[in-house]
Amino acid sequence: GAGVSQSPSNKVTEKGKDxxxxxxxxxGHTALYWYRQSLGQGLEFLIYFQGNSAPDKxxxxxxxxxxxxxxxxxxxxxxxxxQQEDSAVYLCASSSDYVTQYFGPGTRLTVL
Amino acid sequence: RKEVEQDPGPFNVPExxxxxxxxxxxxxxxxxxxxxxxxxxKEPKLLMSVYSSGNEDGRFTAQLNRASxxxxxxxxxxxxxxxxxxLCVVSLNTDKLIFGTGTRLQVFP
Numbered sequence: 001g002a003g004v005s006q007s008p009s010n011k012v013t014e015k016g017k018d019x020x021x022x023x024x025x026x027x028g029h030t031a032l033y034w035y036r037q038s039l040g041q042g043l044e045f046l047i048y049f050q051g052n053s054a055p056d057k058x059x060x061x062x063x064x065x066x067x068x069x070x071x072x073x074x075x076x077x078x079x080x081x082x083q084q085e086d087s088a089v090y091l092c093a094s095s096s097d098y099v100t101q102y103f104g105p106g107t108r109l110t111v112l
Numbered sequence: 113r114k115e116v117e118q119d120p121g122p123f124n125v126p127e128x129x130x131x132x133x134x135x136x137x138x139x140x141x142x143x144x145x146x147x148x149x150x151x152x153x154k155e156p157k158l159l160m161s162v163y164s165s166g167n168e169d170g171r172f173t174a175q176l177n178r179a180s181x182x183x184x185x186x187x188x189x190x191x192x193x194x195x196x197x198x199l200c201v202v203s204l205n206t207d208k209l210i211f212g213t214g215t216r217l218q219v220f221p
Contacts, residue, residue, distance in 0.1 A: 031207065042116075042199070042213035043156065056208065091155060098207045099144065103155035 002026070004104035006092050012110045013082055021077045021107045025094030032075050033101060034067055036088040043091065049075065050098075082111045113138055116212035118200050124218045129190045133215045135183045135200030144203040145176055147185050149196045150214065156199055159185075190219045 005024045013019050025032050034046040045059040049069040060066070064082075069075040079086055089108050093101040118135045125131045137145075145162035160167065162174040162183055173186040183200055200212040 033209075035211075040213075043209075043211040045208055045210070048208055050207065099161065100158050101209060103157065105155055 004092055004094050004102050006090075006104040006107050008107060009105065010108045010110075012112065014112050015084060016081055018078065018080045019082055019109065021079075021090050021092075021109070023075045023077070023092030023094075023104060025073065025075070025092070026096070026102055027073075029094035029096045029102075030072070031095040031098055031101075032069055033093045033095070034075070034077050035091045035093065037091060037106075038088040046077070046090075079109075082109075084111050087111045114212075115139060115210050116200055116202055118212040118215045120213060121216040122218050123215065124220060125190055127190055127192060127219055127221055129219075130186065130188045131190055131217065132187075133185045133198055133200075133217075135185075135212055135215075137181050137183070137200075137202045137210075139202070139204065140178075140181060142181075142202040142204055144205075145174075145183050146201040146203075146209070147172075147174060147183075148199040148201055148211070150199055151196045156211075159198070187217075190217075192219050192221065195219045 007022045030051045032049040035043040047067045048056040064080045067077045089106040091106045093103045095101045147159040148156040149159045150156040162176045166175045171188045175184045197214040197216045199214045201209050
């Protein structure tokens with residue numbers, strides 16, 4: 001079946017602009033996660049959605065970052081007033097059992 | 113101190129060799145442990161969970177030492193296709209995963 005999909009695959013933007021990154025999880029997966037991975041760094045947890053519960057936003061680095069998950073399915077990560085240090089690969093993952101996380105291919109964000 | 117620490121490598125080994133990676137974690141309350149594999153410019157994929165008694169999956173063996181807060185991954189009879197970055201992952205409560213920065217393995221002919 002279809003895996004986790006993310007769009008766009010690449011995004012180049014200018015400093016100060018807002019960007020939206022989209023994640024389509026595997027159908028039926030109730031848990032959805034956003035991470036980012038900077039060059040040569042590990043995955044950094046950003047935010048976690050579990051069913052209808054309030055999201056765990058503890059990993060968001062600043063108030064410029066926000067995420068929504070509509071209808072328990074698609075999620076959008078929004079970065080406002082992008083900065084050069086926001087450049088990274090943003091990875092989305094979904095899970096049905098909270099043990100195995102299935103990752104999407106990521107969105108490579110470059111802020112000029 | 114990082115929550116999950118790994119030797120970044122790279123480990124360069126010939127085909128057929130046995131190679132072991134280690135990982136330490138700082139939070140003694142961690143409950144779940146995993147090894148993920150990440151190929152260059154690809155997303156991470158679960159390789160195997162790590163159980164307290166140790167577990168094996170083909171050529172791969174994972175061990176957990178809770179007293180020392182230490183996890184290991186052993187790969188026997190390395191293949192060229194094993195070349196990747198191996199991510200040590202821990203979780204406090206099976207939902208939020210904490211990733212190490214990974215150990216890079218390069219298997220050469």
